[in-house]
Amino acid sequence: MAQVTLRDIADHLSMSVSTISKALKGYADISKETRELILATAEEMNYIPNASAVNLRTKQTKTIGVIVPSTEHQFFSKVLSGIIDEAEKYGYLVIILQSNENYNTEKQQLQLLKQNRVDGILISLSNETHRFEHIEKLMKEDIALVLFDKTTKLLPCSKVAIDDRQAAYSAVECLLKKGYKRIAHFRGPHIPQLSIDRFLGYKQALIDYGIPFDPSLVYVCDNNDDFKDGYENARLLVQEHKDVDAIFTITDVVAVGVMKYFKDVKISIPDDIALFGFSNWFMASVVTPSLSTVDQPTFEMGKTAAKILFEEIKALKNKVKIEPREIILPTSLKIRESI
Amino acid sequence: MAQVTLRDIADHLSMSVSTISKALKGYADISKETRELILATAEEMNYIPNASAVNLRTKQTKTIGVIVPSTEHQFFSKVLSGIIDEAEKYGYLVIILQSNENYNTEKQQLQLLKQNRVDGILISLSNETHRFEHIEKLMKEDIALVLFDKTTKLLPCSKVAIDDRQAAYSAVECLLKKGYKRIAHFRGPHIPQLSIDRFLGYKQALIDYGIPFDPSLVYVCDNNDDFKDGYENARLLVQEHKDVDAIFTITDVVAVGVMKYFKDVKISIPDDIALFGFSNWFMASVVTPSLSTVDQPTFEMGKTAAKILFEEIKALKNKVKIEPREIILPTSLKIRESI
Numbered sequence: 001m002a003q004v005t006l007r008d009i010a011d012h013l014s015m016s017v018s019t020i021s022k023a024l025k026g027y028a029d030i031s032k033e034t035r036e037l038i039l040a041t042a043e044e045m046n047y048i049p050n051a052s053a054v055n056l057r058t059k060q061t062k063t064i065g066v067i068v069p070s071t072e073h074q075f076f077s078k079v080l081s082g083i084i085d086e087a088e089k090y091g092y093l094v095i096i097l098q099s100n101e102n103y104n105t106e107k108q109q110l111q112l113l114k115q116n117r118v119d120g121i122l123i124s125l126s127n128e129t130h131r132f133e134h135i136e137k138l139m140k141e142d143i144a145l146v147l148f149d150k151t152t153k154l155l156p157c158s159k160v161a162i163d164d165r166q167a168a169y170s171a172v173e174c175l176l177k178k179g180y181k182r183i184a185h186f187r188g189p190h191i192p193q194l195s196i197d198r199f200l201g202y203k204q205a206l207i208d209y210g211i212p213f214d215p216s217l218v219y220v221c222d223n224n225d226d227f228k229d230g231y232e233n234a235r236l237l238v239q240e241h242k243d244v245d246a247i248f249t250i251t252d253v254v255a256v257g258v259m260k261y262f263k264d265v266k267i268s269i270p271d272d273i274a275l276f277g278f279s280n281w282f283m284a285s286v287v288t289p290s291l292s293t294v295d296q297p298t299f300e301m302g303k304t305a306a307k308i309l310f311e312e313i314k315a316l317k318n319k320v321k322i323e324p325r326e327i328i329l330p331t332s333l334k335i336r337e338s339i
Numbered sequence: 340m341a342q343v344t345l346r347d348i349a350d351h352l353s354m355s356v357s358t359i360s361k362a363l364k365g366y367a368d369i370s371k372e373t374r375e376l377i378l379a380t381a382e383e384m385n386y387i388p389n390a391s392a393v394n395l396r397t398k399q400t401k402t403i404g405v406i407v408p409s410t411e412h413q414f415f416s417k418v419l420s421g422i423i424d425e426a427e428k429y430g431y432l433v434i435i436l437q438s439n440e441n442y443n444t445e446k447q448q449l450q451l452l453k454q455n456r457v458d459g460i461l462i463s464l465s466n467e468t469h470r471f472e473h474i475e476k477l478m479k480e481d482i483a484l485v486l487f488d489k490t491t492k493l494l495p496c497s498k499v500a501i502d503d504r505q506a507a508y509s510a511v512e513c514l515l516k517k518g519y520k521r522i523a524h525f526r527g528p529h530i531p532q533l534s535i536d537r538f539l540g541y542k543q544a545l546i547d548y549g550i551p552f553d554p555s556l557v558y559v560c561d562n563n564d565d566f567k568d569g570y571e572n573a574r575l576l577v578q579e580h581k582d583v584d585a586i587f588t589i590t591d592v593v594a595v596g597v598m599k600y601f602k603d604v605k606i607s608i609p610d611d612i613a614l615f616g617f618s619n620w621f622m623a624s625v626v627t628p629s630l631s632t633v634d635q636p637t638f639e640m641g642k643t644a645a646k647i648l649f650e651e652i653k654a655l656k657n658k659v660k661i662e663p664r665e666i667i668l669p670t671s672l673k674i675r676e677s678i
Contacts, residue, residue, distance in 0.1 A: 003456075003481060046476075048454050063434070063455075071423065077416035084410065084437055093434045093455060095402070098423055115387050116402075116432060117342075137385075142342060227625065256625050263627065286566065286595050288602065288627040 004047040013041055024049070060317070063093045064120045064309060065113035069101045069127065069150070073225045074281055075298055076124070079149065082302025083122060090310045092119070103128040110134050120144035120309040125152060127192050144312035144322070148305040150192050158312065160305040160327045164194045167294045167331040168201025171276050172248050174292075174333055176209045180246035180274055184217040186233050186258070188224040188250040195224070198250055198278065217241065224250045230257020238265065245273060246339070252277035252284050252293055255338075259287060274339040289337035296331045304329065343386045352380055363388070399656070402432045403459045403648060404452035408440045408466065408489070412564045413620055414637055415463070418488065421641020422461060429649045431458070442467040449473050459483035459648040464491060466528045483651035483661070487644040489531050497651065499644040499666045503533045506633045506670040507540025510615050511587050513631075513672055515548045519585035519613055523556040525572050525597070527563040527589040534563070537589055537617065556580065563589045569596020577604065584612060585678070591616035591623050591632055594677075598626060613678040628676035636668045643668065 006024075010017045015038070023030045023038040030038075066083055068076045080096060087094045095118065099106040106126045111134075113121055121143060123135070132155055138145055139157055151159040175183055185202045188195030199218070206213050219237060221229035230249060234257065237244060249255040255277035262269055269275050269289055277284060280295035304327055312322050345363075349356045354377070362369045362377040369377075405422055407415045419435060426433045434457065438445040445465045450473075452460055460482060462474070471494055477484055478496055490498040514522055524541045527534030538557070545552050558576060560568035569588060573596065576583060588594040594616035601608055608614050608628055616623060619634035643666055651661050 048450075070420065071410070072413075072416050072420045074411075074413065074416070077411050077413070080435075081409065081411045081437065084435065088436075093436070093451065095432050096419070096423065096435050097427075097432070098420065111387075112432065227621075256622075260625055282566075283595075283622055286599050286626070 004042075004045045006047075009038065009042055009045060009047060012045065013038065060119055061117050062091060063095055063116070063118050064122065064306075064313075065095045065097065065109075065116070065118040066122045067097045067099055067106055067109050067113075068124050070098050070225065071096060075149075075225075075279060078298035079124075079302035079305075082299040082304075083306045084302075085299075086303045086306035086310075090306075092310070099126040101127040103131070107134040110138060114138070114141070114143065118143070120146070120313045122146050122148060122305050122309055124148050125150040125192065127189050127195075130191050142316055144309050144316055146305050146309045146312070148301055150194055152193055156324055158308050158322075158324045158326070160301055160308065160329065161194070162296050162301075162331050163328050164197035165201040165204070167296070168198040168248070168278070169205045170201075170331075170333055171278065171292075171294050172202045172205035173209070174335070175246045175248065175274065175276055175339060176205060176211070178274075178339060180339075181211060182217070182241070182244045183211075183246045183248060184219065184237055184241065184244045186219045186221050186230060186247060186249040186254050189220065189222055195250060202248055217244065221250060221254050225253055227253050227257030227260060230254035231261045232257075234258040234261035238267070246276065247273060248276045248278075250278055252279045252281040252291060255291055255293070256283065256287060259291075270337070270339050276339060280334055284334070285336065292336045292339045293334050294331050295334050297329045301329055343381075343384045345386075348377065348381055348384060348386060351384065352377065399458055400456050401430060402434055402455070402457050403461065403645070403652075404434045404436065404448075404455070404457040405461045406436045406438055406445055406448050406452075407463050409437050409564065410435060414488075414564075414618060417637035418463075418641035418644075421638040421643075422645045423641075424638075425642045425645035425649075429645075431649070438465040440466040442470070446473040449477060453477070453480070453482065457482070459485070459652045461485050461487060461644050461648055463487050464489040464531065466531050466534075469530050481655055483648050483655055485644050485648045485651070487640055489533055491532055495663055497647050497661075497663045497665070499640055499647065499668065500533070501635050501640075501670050502667050503536035504540040504543070506635070507537040507587070507617070508544045509540075509670075509672055510617065510631075510633050511541050511544035512548070513674065514585045514587065514613060514615055514678060515544060515550070517613075517678060519678075520550060521556070521580070521583045522550075522585045522587060523558065523576055523580065523583045525558045525560050525569060525586060525588040525593050528559065528561055534589060541587055556583065560589060560593050564592055566592050566596030566599060569593035570600045571596075573597040573600035577606065585615065586612060587615045587617075589617055591618045591620040591630060594630055594632070595622065595626060598630075608677050615678060619673055623673070624675065631675045631678045632673050634671045634673050636670075640668055 006017050006020045010020045023035040084094050097109040146158045148160040151161050187199045203213050219233040223229055255275055277291045277293035280293045284291040284293045315322050345356050345359045349359045362374045423433050436448040485497045487499040490500050526538045542552050558572040562568055594614055616630045616632035619632045623630040623632045654661050
């Protein structure tokens with residue numbers, strides 16, 4: 001059965017399409033009786049208003065677009081859950097795209113969302129993105145925009161993130177206070193701001209506690225969502241630095257890779273080497289030994305980013321100028337068996 | 340800056356809107372020179388065709404909707420990744436909604452997707468859904484539909500899933516062949532077919548190997564994505580059945596909850612009790628001891644479901660009758676330290 005159209009209702013009632021259309025829109029020049037008859041018939045015939053037509057009329061699509069590096073990563077799947085949850089409250093649908101950490105894909109997806117006239121866009125930047133013309137262009141148009149998690153200092157738009165530098169500083173400071181002195185860092189790739197900030201927090205804590213910074217103790221994990229990088233770097237570290245007494249990793253997933261290697265070669269955590277992760281992934285409390293980590297709000301990050309976006313959408317609709325906001329969500333340390 | 344309209348281009352070139360519109364659609368009654376001038380100007384002015392208008396014209400929105408119980412669960416986030424990946428190949432956008440395992444939410448979301456005239460819908464049914472009028476209604480309309488993972492025998496539409504009964508049978512058979520005799524089952528809720536099928540597979544294996552089925556060894560986990568249910572049922576099991584030598588759980592997450600409880604009370608896996616999970620969640624190989632489990636294709640399930648959906652969308656567009664298909668994806672056992 002095809003979708004019921006205004007024409008079908010008109011034919012059924014022997015009325016004109018324009019009468020049906022006016023009645024459904026509640027125009028005053030249709031009598032109350034006629035309108036009620038038309039509404040009842042539309043309901044009976046299972047008529048559903050066409051959102052595309054409504055969109056053309058209202059200039060709003062009631063959809064937002066979200067671009068994330070990957071939906072698979074537990075962090076993003078929780079953020080997405082928060083976004084979808086909040087969108088539902090505002091009556092919005094959410095289109096989700098994954099950039100796979102690729103700049104060109106991200107750029108194309110932005111264009112696609114614009115073609116679909118979404119009312120607003122949320123982006124967590126890909127690791128490869130270090131040029132921002134595609135986003136600057138967007139900011140000049142009537143589309144609300146909020147960056148979250150992986151943001152950049154170079155764009156004056158609204159952002160929701162944590163203070164990665166401060167959070168990393170606290171984690172390393174905690175290790176230093178417990179007496180660890182040779183602390184390695186398994187960092188993320190060189191581009192994304194959060195990877196830079198966590199590294200800088202690590203470095204600053206060492207300096208503040210009088211420990212000379214040793215660049216050879218910093219290992220790069222190209223993919224910080226894959227425990228293989230943690231496993232492989234742990235293998236290298238053990239070969240190259242027998243004196244390391246603690247490792248601070250960019251994510252819990254990398255830490256789990258380290259754990260797996262240490263288990264394979266019977267290095268004991270925390271007796272031989274202590275381990276501190278980042279993100280408080282739900283597995284952190286379940287692995288053996290349980291993992292000390294930085295707790296960051298994920299579901300809440302999604303909700304907050306969506307909320308700000310809906311406020312900007314409303315402001316744009318009312319032709320009110322948007323003042324970009326930067327929201328820093330609080331983090332905390334979870335101290336467990338691994339240190 | 341507002342979006343550039345056909346009117347803006349027309350004013351800029353001192354031409355009529357209909358000339359601009361015809362040129363952009365490639366109509367033959369516009370001269371080549373004029374068309375090239377208009378295309379160049381549209382490009383220069385950063386004109387983006389309005390997808391809503393194109394949708395009204397083509398009667399296709401090039402979007403599909405997906406309803407899943409939750410985007411947070413690792414299983415669904417991987418399936419979604421497969422769906423989005425496949426959709427991109429076909430030039431489709433994906434709207435994602437979460438039913439939170441609630442029947443009424445699922446029903447409303449289906450209506451919302453219909454209003455937005457998506458070209459097709461993918462659903463993994465909520466645990467609460469045991470009436471199907473909302474889906475039957477959909478099947479009578481021109482919208483392609485494919486169920487995946489949590490499906491039902493009661494609807495004659497296309498489905499993509501695994502053979503849960505057979506997969507569970509194999510897991511329990513593996514335990515029986517290794518000599519385990521008192522095997523408990525931590526099952527899922529009573530409604531969803533996969534929960535029923537995994538239970539039936541467990542029961543059939545016992546019967547076939549001459550072990551009497553004991554209903555008191557079956558514990559229900561209301562939320563099979565939360566390790567708390569596994570933890571709590573493990574606690575009950577230890578109180579009620581000291582002779583149990585193995586547990587087969589509905590999911591790996593439940594198994595991890597069991598592990599956590601056993602760790603807390605110093606019950607050794609597999610020496611005291613063996614443990615067999617389901618889904619080969621990536622943590623299964625990393626936990627201590629590593630978890631024996633049923634491997635099921637997740638990313639591939641998403642890709643397959645999307646592929647069938649796009650074939651149905653094409654068939655509907657060409658007015659070809661759809662023959663519902665049921666695809667059963669293969670599973671395999673991963674035998675690790677926990678048995």
